[in-house]
Amino acid sequence: MNKDIDSRGVVVVGAGPTGLLLAADLAEAGVPVTLLERRHEGLSNLSRALVVHATTLEAFDARDIAAPLIERGAPVKSLRLFDTAVVDVSELPTPYPYLLVVPQYETEAVLYRRLERLGVRIRYETEVVGLRQDTDGVTVTVRDTSGTREERAAYVVGTDGSHSSVRSLLGVEFPGHTVVASVMLVDARLSQPPEARIATNTDGDKFAFVAPFKDGFHRIICWDRKHAKAETEPVELSEVREILRETLGTDFGMGEPRWSSRFHSDERQAERYRVGRVFLSGDAAHTHSPAGGQGMNTGLLDAANLSWKLIAVLRGRAGEALLDSYEAERYPVGAAVVKGSGRLLRAAQVKMTPARKARNLAMHFALARPAVNRRLGYALSGLWISYAAPHGAHPLTGHRAGDVALAGTPSRLFEALRGGGFVLVAPAELHEAAAKAGVKTAVSADGGPVRLIRPDGYIAWAADAPTAEDVAEAITAAGA
Ligand SMILES: Cc1cc2nc3c(=O)[nH]c(=O)nc-3n(C[C@H](O)[C@H](O)[C@H](O)COP(=O)(O)OP(=O)(O)OC[C@H]3O[C@@H](n4cnc5c(N)ncnc54)[C@H](O)[C@@H]3O)c2cc1C
Known part of the structure; x- marks a missing residue:
């Protein structure tokens, strides 16, 4: 373990995808991390998220776990929305120009394996029931099979999902409302699968979405707003078939499912992502309908944004102010994602036939324009995300x-980012300051400005012709 790291470490509450990624990043840097999970031992059997987007795959690549996830998924290069409108993501500027369709439990399995390799054991059947913080740290009250006890940490992160106990214990509001009352999820084989690999359509009250997994099963997400039932009610296959026929013209020969579930969907965002030494990430901070497939992706990128900041502060490389940048950067992303997903959902819920026809035509013609298609591809894939730069900073910042x-070697940045830490991309004569600070260095194959890259793949600082002193100052200022 790195001796310079604050030994009180971080308690991460909740071992969903957000908590798994965050805890592994911290452990990789030598931060003592405790990952608490209310569930029994074993991975979640929930097959909720099914789409992993390009920006998330880039973050996985920078952790050397993109390849095992891609092996488990089915890459899909276009998405059919509302009748004939197609979003094509195959030209996006990323090594991963597709949507990867893969069940959430597979994504969690890949994240879990990384955590296991780093020697972190999840403490199952352990629930956080209390929180108290002072200037020096946080006291967490946990309840497990042997009773209730207190644990101390330098920081706590609530990655405990949309019903977050951490958020409630902090008294942080989670304003918003329910947008769909009775969503049905079914994983089944289709004897006549759709031609477009992802098909989705709606008649206003009814909505259906169909996407292929790699193993021959399809995921169906559907609802009928006129027949909303309690979440405890089982999914009726006859109802699912009827919704498919009425929205997509066929039930695709749907067979018996291997898994089905019913749930409701809210649109909400926590008013704050940080209260003192406690942070909220993932669904604990934002939740919305599955439209756009953004929830898990956004949570994973929250974790990637927060982990390196906690590491820098715990190592004494940066002051507490760096931690404020987590909310400053990720709250607007969460707000945009909730809004974008809501817009997509409302477009899907247009009821009147003439308005629906107008929507379908408008979408068809809009998406026929490459600029609009590209913009929607950027929005879905997360490639649109950038963070505010200080006044006067280089435009790449x-x-x-x-x-x-x-x-x-390594021959590309995502490989250089593996193992954590910043990377300075600069001519060799400017590497000295970085080497002294323990920052990784690389030379760009194509020239371009000098760039200091944050561990989450964003540019902390750039300059066209800096001096060695400029580079040294930038490294210190970034907390690298
Ligand atoms: C139908 C559907 C489809 C979706 N499709 C997509 C998609 O295609 N792409 C996408 O990106 N997202 C999608 N999502 C959203 C995605 O499933 C969630 O955003 C994701 O699971 C959030 O991960 P998380 O780690 O933040 O929270 P969770 O997965 O909810 O994990 C939270 C964990 O915290 C634990 N916990 C709770 N309270 C405590 C406590 N007090 N103490 C200890 N542990 C606790 C829970 O047991 C749980 O394991 C979809 C969701 C649904 C419902």
Whole structure:
């Protein structure tokens, strides 16, 4: 373990995808991490999220876990929305120009394996029931099979889902409302699957979405607003078939499901992501309908944004102010995602036939324009995300670095980012300050400005012709 790291460490509450990624990042940097999970031992059997987007795959690549996830999924290059409108993501500027359709439990399994390799054991059947913080740390009250006890940590992160206990214990509001009351999920085989790999349509009250998994099963998400039932009611296959026939013209020969579930969907965002030494990430901070497939992706990127900041502060490389940038950067992303998903859902719920026809035509013609198609592709894939830069900063600051081609080995940025830490991409004569600070260095294969890349793949600082002193200052200022 790195001796310079604050030994009180971090308690992460909730071992969903957000908590799994965050805890592993912290452990990889040598931060003592405790991952608490209310469930019994074993991975969640929930097959909720099914789409992993390009920006998330880039974050996985930077952790050397993209390949095992891609192996388990089915890449899909276009998405049919509302009748004939098609979003094509195959030209997006990323090594992963597709939507990866893969059940959430597979994504969790890949994240879990990384955590296991790093030696972190999840403490199952352990629930956080109390929180108290002072200037020095946080006291967490946990209840497990042997009773109730207190634990101390430098920081706590609530990755405990949309019903977050951490959020309630902090008294942080979660304003919003229910948008769909009775969503049905079914994983089944289809004897006549749709031609477009992902098909979705609606007649206003009824909605259906069909996407293929790699193993021959399909995921169906559907609802009928006129026949909303309690979440405890089983999913009726006859109802699912009827919704498919009425929205997509066929039930695709749907067979018996291997899994089905019913749930309701809210649109909500926590008013704050940080209260002192306690943070909220993932569904604990934002939740919305499955439209756009953004929830898990956004949570994973929250975790990637927060982990390196906690590491920098715990190592004494940066002051507490760096931690404020987590909410400053990720709250607007969460707000945009909730809004975008809501817009898509409301477009799906247009009821009147003439309005629906107008919507379908408008979408068809809008998406026929490459610029609009690209914009929607950027929105879905997360490639649109950038963060505010200080006044007067180089125009690249705050933007996604992308998989910069590097001279030598490693030959690309996402490989250089593996293992955590910043990367300075600069001519060799400017590497000295970075080497002194323990920052990784690389030479760009294509020239371009000098860039200091954050561990989450965003550009912390850039300059066209900096001096060695400029580079040294930038490294200190970034907390690298
Ligand atoms: C139908 C559907 C389809 C979806 N499709 C997509 C998609 O395609 N793409 C996408 O990105 N997202 C999708 N999502 C959203 C995605 O499933 C969630 O955003 C994701 O699971 C959130 O992950 P999380 O780790 O933040 O929270 P969760 O997965 O909810 O994990 C929270 C964990 O915290 C534990 N916990 C709770 N309270 C406590 C406590 N007090 N103490 C200890 N542990 C606690 C819980 O047991 C749980 O394991 C979909 C959701 C649904 C419902």
